[in-house]
Amino acid sequence: xxxxxxxxxxxxxxxxxxxxxxxxxxxxxxxxxxxxxxxxxxxxxxxxxxxxxxxxxxxxxxxxxxxxxxxxxxxxxxxxxxxxxxxxxxxxxxxxxxxxxxxxxxxxxxxxxxxxxxxxxxxxxxxxxxxxxxxxxxxxxxxxxxxxxxxxxxxxxxxxxxxxxxxxxxxxxxxxxxxxxxxxxxxxxxxxxxxxxxxxxxxxxxxxxxxxxxxxxxxxxxxxxxxxxxxxxxxxxxxxxxxxxxxxxxxxxxxxxxxxxxxxxxxxxxxxxxxxxxxxxxxxxxxxxxxxxxxxxxxxxxxxxxxxxxxxxxxxxxxxxxxxxxxxxxxxxxxxxxxxxxxxxxxxxxxxxxxxxxxxxxxxxxxxxxxxxxxxxxxxxxxxxxxxxxxxxxxxxxxxxxxxxxxxxxxxxxxxxxxxxxxxxxxxxxxxxxxxxxxxxxxxxxxxxxxxxxxxxxxxxxxxxxxxxxxxxxxxxxxxxxxxxxxxxxxxxxxxxxxxxxxxxxxxxxxxxxxxxxxxxxxxxxxxxxxxxxxxxxxxxxxxxxxxxxxxxxxxxxxxxxxxxxxxxxxxxxxxxxxxxxxxxxxxxxxxxxxxxxxxxxxxxxxxxxxxxxxxxxxxxxxxxxxxxxxxxxxxxxxxxxxxxxxxxxxxxxxxxxxxxxxxxxxxxxxxxxxxxxxxxxxxxxxxxxxxxxxxxxxxxxxxxxxxxxxxxxxxxxxxxxxxxxxxxxxxxxxxxxxxxxxx
Amino acid sequence: xxxxxxxxxxxxxxxxxxxxxxxxxxxxxxxxxxxxxxxxxxxxxxxxxxxxxxxxxxxxxxxxxxxxxxxxxxxxxxxxxxxxxxxxxxxxxxxxxxxxxxxxxxxxxxxxxxxxxxxx
Numbered sequence: 001x002x003x004x005x006x007x008x009x010x011x012x013x014x015x016x017x018x019x020x021x022x023x024x025x026x027x028x029x030x031x032x033x034x035x036x037x038x039x040x041x042x043x044x045x046x047x048x049x050x051x052x053x054x055x056x057x058x059x060x061x062x063x064x065x066x067x068x069x070x071x072x073x074x075x076x077x078x079x080x081x082x083x084x085x086x087x088x089x090x091x092x093x094x095x096x097x098x099x100x101x102x103x104x105x106x107x108x109x110x111x112x113x114x115x116x117x118x119x120x121x122x123x124x125x126x127x128x129x130x131x132x133x134x135x136x137x138x139x140x141x142x143x144x145x146x147x148x149x150x151x152x153x154x155x156x157x158x159x160x161x162x163x164x165x166x167x168x169x170x171x172x173x174x175x176x177x178x179x180x181x182x183x184x185x186x187x188x189x190x191x192x193x194x195x196x197x198x199x200x201x202x203x204x205x206x207x208x209x210x211x212x213x214x215x216x217x218x219x220x221x222x223x224x225x226x227x228x229x230x231x232x233x234x235x236x237x238x239x240x241x242x243x244x245x246x247x248x249x250x251x252x253x254x255x256x257x258x259x260x261x262x263x264x265x266x267x268x269x270x271x272x273x274x275x276x277x278x279x280x281x282x283x284x285x286x287x288x289x290x291x292x293x294x295x296x297x298x299x300x301x302x303x304x305x306x307x308x309x310x311x312x313x314x315x316x317x318x319x320x321x322x323x324x325x326x327x328x329x330x331x332x333x334x335x336x337x338x339x340x341x342x343x344x345x346x347x348x349x350x351x352x353x354x355x356x357x358x359x360x361x362x363x364x365x366x367x368x369x370x371x372x373x374x375x376x377x378x379x380x381x382x383x384x385x386x387x388x389x390x391x392x393x394x395x396x397x398x399x400x401x402x403x404x405x406x407x408x409x410x411x412x413x414x415x416x417x418x419x420x421x422x423x424x425x426x427x428x429x430x431x432x433x434x435x436x437x438x439x440x441x442x443x444x445x446x447x448x449x450x451x452x453x454x455x456x457x458x459x460x461x462x463x464x465x466x467x468x469x470x471x472x473x474x475x476x477x478x479x480x481x482x483x484x485x486x487x488x489x490x491x492x493x494x495x496x497x498x499x500x501x502x503x504x505x506x507x508x509x510x511x512x513x514x515x516x517x518x519x520x521x522x523x524x525x526x527x528x529x530x531x532x533x534x535x536x537x538x539x540x541x542x543x544x545x546x547x548x549x550x551x552x553x554x555x556x557x558x559x560x561x562x563x564x565x566x567x568x569x570x571x572x573x574x575x576x577x578x579x580x581x582x583x584x585x586x587x588x589x590x591x592x593x594x595x596x597x598x599x600x601x602x603x604x605x606x607x608x609x610x611x612x613x614x615x616x617x618x619x620x621x622x623x624x625x626x627x628x629x630x631x632x633x634x635x636x637x638x639x640x641x642x643x644x645x646x647x648x649x650x651x652x653x654x655x656x657x658x659x660x661x662x663x664x665x666x667x668x669x670x671x672x673x674x675x676x677x678x679x680x681x682x683x684x685x686x687x688x689x690x691x692x693x694x695x696x697x698x699x700x701x702x703x704x705x706x707x708x709x710x711x712x713x714x715x716x717x718x719x720x721x722x723x724x725x726x727x728x729x730x731x732x733x734x735x736x737x738x739x740x741x742x743x744x
Numbered sequence: 745x746x747x748x749x750x751x752x753x754x755x756x757x758x759x760x761x762x763x764x765x766x767x768x769x770x771x772x773x774x775x776x777x778x779x780x781x782x783x784x785x786x787x788x789x790x791x792x793x794x795x796x797x798x799x800x801x802x803x804x805x806x807x808x809x810x811x812x813x814x815x816x817x818x819x820x821x822x823x824x825x826x827x828x829x830x831x832x833x834x835x836x837x838x839x840x841x842x843x844x845x846x847x848x849x850x851x852x853x854x855x856x857x858x859x860x861x862x863x864x
Contacts, residue, residue, distance in 0.1 A: 007763070012756035046798050050754040053827050056849025057760055064849075193812065195821040195843035195862070204861060229818070254844030257835055 005058050012054045013107050014351065019047035020096045020103075021420055027096075028423040031089045036077060041084075044092075045074040051099070062112050063102060069124045070095055076128075088127060093424065095120050178209075178242055184262035186234035191258050193229055202237070204251040209241020234260075350450060352410050360406050367399045404691065408598060411451070415493045415502070416444035418457050422464060422491060429468050436475050436486040437468060443493035448500050452572055452592055456502070459565040463504050463588050464489065466562070471508035471586055481583065483507070499574075499591050499616075507585040511578065513537040520546060538578040542566040573708070575725070599694055599721065601711075603687035604670060606651045607658040610719045612692055612711060613681065617672040617724040621686060624648075626665045636734065639669065639680050646671055647731045650682040654706055654727065660684045674725040677732065681722070694721065706730065746791035746863050750774040751781040751807060752825065753799040757848065761794060761825065764852040765859060778802025782810050789816050791863055794846065797826040797833060805840045812841035821862035825850070 026044040030036060048070045055063035070092065076082040084092075098116045105112045183205075187198060205211050213235055220232040239248065248263055249256075374392045377385055419441050430437040448456075472478075472487035479485050490505040513534050520526040520540045532540075540546055544563040569576050574592035601612035628640040629648070638645040648669065652659035661667055661684055669680040692711035697704060697720075708723035748770050752758045755776070762772040773790070775781035779802040781795065793811065797804035804824055811817040824837045824845040834845055846858055 005760075008756050008760050011759055015754060015756050042798070043800070046753070046800070049798060049827065050757065053848045054754060054756045054760075056827075057757070057851075192819060194838065194841050195819050197819075200861060254838075257838060 008054075008058060009106075012058060013103055016051045016054065016103055017100065018351075019051050020100055023047045024093060024096045024424050025420060027084075027089050027092050028427055030084055031086065031427065032423075036083055038078070041074065041078050045071065045078055048074060060106060062114060062117070063099065063106075066095070066099065066102070066117050066121065069121055069128075073124060073128060091120060091123055091127065093427075095124075178240065178267070179265055180267040181237075181239040181243060181245075181248060182264045182266045183237040183239060183248065184234075184260065184264075185237060185252070186260040187231050187255060188258045189230035189232065191231050191255060194254075194258070196255050196258070198231070198233075198235065201251050201255070202235075205237065205239055205248065208243045208247055208251075209239050211240075212238040214238075350410070350413075356406070356410055360403070360410070363399065363403045363406055367396075367403060370395045370399050401691070404598070411449050412447040412594075413450050413453055414445045415448050415453065415500070416441075418453055418460060419444050419491055419493070421457070421461070425461065425464065426468070426489065429465065433468065434474065435468060435472050437472060438486050438488045440488060440490045441492075442490070446493040446495060446500060447594075448493075448592070449594060452500075452594075455568065455572055456574075456590070456592060459568045460491075460502065460504070460590070462562075462565050463590075464491070467504055467506040467508070467586070467588070471506035471510075473509050477509075495594070496591075500594055502590045502592065503587055504590075505585065505587040510582040510584055511538060511541075511580040511586055512582055516540055535577070538580065541578065542576065599692050599711075600689070601692045601721065602670070602689050603713075603719070604651075604681070604683040605685040605687055606655075606683050607660060609655075609657055610687065610713065610717070611651065611683075612719055612721045613670060613672060614721070614724060615689060617674055619671040619673045619678060621668065621670045624664050624667050624669050629664055637664070641671060641678070641680075644678060646678045646680045647734075648680045648682055649727060649731050651722075652682075654730075672724050672728075674728045677728045679728050679731045681727070692719075692721070745769045745771060747771045747773070747789070748859070749781060749785060749790040749793045751776075751778065751793065751795035751799070751804070753777055753796060757796065757825075760852075761850075761855065764850075764855055767852075768856050768860070770859075778804060778807035778810070781807055785811055785817065786814065790820065792859060793817075793820060793822045794825050794859070795822065797824055797837065805837055805842075808837060808840040808842045823858070823862065 023044045026040045026047075030040060048067050052064055052067040052071060055061075055067065073082070073088065073092070077084055082088075094116075098120055102112050102117065104110075185198070185201075187196075191198070202211065202213055214237070216234045216236065217232070219234075220226070226232075245263060245265075252259070252261055255261075370392060374389070374396065377389055377392060381389070422441070423439055426437050426439045429435075467489055468487075472489070473481070473483075475485040478487065488505075488507045490503070492503045492505070494501055516537050517526065517532065517540070520537075520543070521528055523545060525540060525543055525546060526532065542562045542565070544561070546561075546563070566576055569590055569592070572592055574590060576591075577589050578586060579589070580586035599612070600615040602615050602618055604611050604613055622641075624639065630638045630640060630645065632638055637648045639648050640646075648664070650659070650662070651657075652662070659682075664682070668683050668686060670683055670686070671678055671680045692713075694709045695711055697707055697710050700710070704720075706723055706726050707720050708726070709721045710718055711721060713719050748765055750758050750761050750765075750772060751774065752761070753776050758774045758776075762774060766772055773784055773788075775784050777799045778795070781793070782802065785793065795804040795807055802810075804826070808822050808824075811820070811822060821843040822841065824834070824842050825848055826833065826845060827848050837845065843862060844858075846855060
């Protein structure tokens with residue numbers, strides 16, 4: 001039987017990255033709260049443990065030996081022999097980084113650079129050998145027991161079963177030839193209740209040599225007193241063959257403490273052999289636990305593995321290099337972000353909850369039923385079946401919609417995937433800057449399309465860095481201003497309409513519009529006489545070439561500027577805005593679409609063209625009453641909608657096309673809203689509402705103002721999707737123009 | 745061919761054990777923690793259960809204890825798949841009713857041999 005272990009690599013890597021994230025979060029939490037919550041420690045331990053277990057089976061010895069040391073330290077903490085100091089948390093956090101790097105090397109089939117891990121290992125060993133003397137013994141034991149590989153393992157067991165003898169194998173086989181063993185086996189009555197079947201053990205012994213079994217049934221009670229769950233029989237077995245004591249014992253391994261077992265060698269060489277064997281057993285035991293006290297106990301582990309495992313250990317690192325094709329190789333060139341954790345998912349795969357997949361399977365099942373119903377209907381169709389056909393098609397439509405929603409949901413991930421990198425970042429930044437920072441996350445479960453999430457990570461990192469670097473003050477400064485010395489950064493995510501809104505709030509010094517304006521004038525971004533509103537001034541921060549150079553620092557002054565942040569967010573179809581109060585702090589709000597792929601649209605007709613208006617933007621649709629129309633000036637027309645005056649934007653004028661109707665009276669007006677501003681779009685007809693798949697206009701043609709994309713309708717024709725925000729901006733520009741022309 | 749339930753919070757470990765056993769024609773179901781496994785086990789029967797020890801929500805030892813209360817699982821072989829091979833864990837598992845243990849990192853051939861052994 002051969003199993004290609006490589007098929008498990010990808011899942012293992014992803015799981016390990018996740019495990020490292022979990023470790024990191026746990027460590028940060030402990031560092032923050034200052035208490036060693038046992039459940040948290042166990043969670044961290046479990047992650048390290050799983051990584052080690054998987055790496056061992058898949059044959060990544062570097063990972064095994066490294067995680068082993070982490071595990072040893074964590075095990076001491078878990079046993080209460082050591083508490084996590086700031087220093088050890090630091091070391092563990094660095095180890096998470098080092099492991100991430102190691103995994104990335106493995107993933108890209110690059111040799112592992114062990115300089116960092118060696119340094120860390122040395123630091124760990126120094127720590128482990130430090131005063132916490134009780135800890136050291138615990139470490140030794142833990143390592144020994146955890147090594148868990150057959151030889152050491154059985155050696156350890158010998159301490160509990162001094163009659164046993166691990167070294168008998170070597171001593172016995174030297175002698176060679178057949179041996180005769182007499183085995184007394186008296187199981188405890190409840191042995192059957194652990195699923196251990198004496199027959200199974202005998203069968204195993206039978207494979208070793210010729211076996212005679214004699215059952216002792218004296219103690220079996222009378223038939224009416226027999227309890228079927230209990231074993232009343234004991235056995236005497238005689239085993240003949242070139243068999244060693246530990247072969248026999250390993251057959252009884254699982255029932256050792258549930259039976260009386262007496263293994264005796266009865267052939268000629270028996271006595272001397274047994275005596276020497278007992279002696280060497282003790283030596284073996286000490287050796288096993290000694291070995292684990294050595295500085296790098298884990299290194300011994302792969303060697304101690306049973307032979308076939310050793311082979312795979314040696315093979316595995318070489319094998320991927322020999323076959324550079326396949327998915328692993330294809331993934332290698334993918335750009336890696338500096339924070340590592342997210343980059344694991346930047347490639348091909350996605351982890352999905354089972355419920356989502358089950359739901360999908362159910363839906364496909366329904367679809368298949370509908371399909372077979374329809375095809376049966378079509379086989380010999382007549383007009384009587386028309387109603388059934390209509391029902392079937394309706395069902396098909398519903399199936400398709402549900403299937404689509406369900407597939408979309410698979411792409412949605414909670415934003416915690418992105419948020420989770422911040423606690424670590426803030427800890428590092430706060431150490432580097434000397435600022436005290438408290439991070440508050442909320443809305444981590446808000447779901448967002450995977451593609452959007454991947455692309456928003458870096459801009460958010462930049463924004464948070466900025467908030468700490470430029471926003472928050474030094475503790476003294478804060479104290480002087482009567483604030484809490486510890487600054488607060490809040491990250492919040494929530495769904496608002498069809499968007500997700502991410503807010504980064506700090507309670508720092510706030511943004512001074514005058515300073516910004518002065519700087520912008522100095523840089524020539526704003527003409528000296530030009531007057532700007534406060535939001536417009538804040539907006540300058542995102543202009544290319546605007547950098548608060550005075551305070552460029554190691555943290556936020558590097559490379560990417562706010563202009564890049566805004567460009568990235570815009571390319572995702574989102575937008576960014578700033579709110580700030582001097583002395584109190586700032587909020588940066590990022591609005592993003594939930595998904596980039598699909599949109600709920602209202603189809604409208606203007607002349608011969610069909611346009612799509614995003615459903616989320618529509619406030620209401622109405623028929624224009626002439627008395628509510630209000631011509632302001634020139635081409636500016638407002639419609640009185642309750643408290644609001646809504647500018648009327650005729651689509652035919654915007655796009656210079658022919659419309660059926662150019663009169664306002666009784667015409668159809670679709671009132672849309674974006675960013676708190678409303679406009680009314682004049683259309684000829686309202687058609688159906690449907691979900692449309694967005695095709696980029698930019699990548700297929702070029703950017704067109706007022707159009708956000710295109711889609712293909714059911715009849716094959718292309719329809720343009722209106723960019724509501726763009727149209728509103730245009731309308732307000734016109735409005736301002738007409739205002740100023742009126743003023744002039 | 746037997747029906748085997750694999751319980752481990754690590755997906756890659758589940759995958760590896762499953763693939764090993766599937767290669768020998770066994771039918772596999774899996775669960776990510778004790779509670780999930782208990783739910784699965786209640787609904788159907790298995791010829792053997794292989795479980796990790798240290799898992800969130802419900803650990804392997806609790807799972808064994810709970811399984812043994814179900815009439816269907818009175819004699820079912822339940823193997824602990826674990827690296828924590830220290831004796832106290834093993835005996836804790838044993839007194840909860842586990843049949844025996846498998847050591848990870850495992851080697852596929854050995855795992856298969858052991859499983860086939862308990863299946864009889």
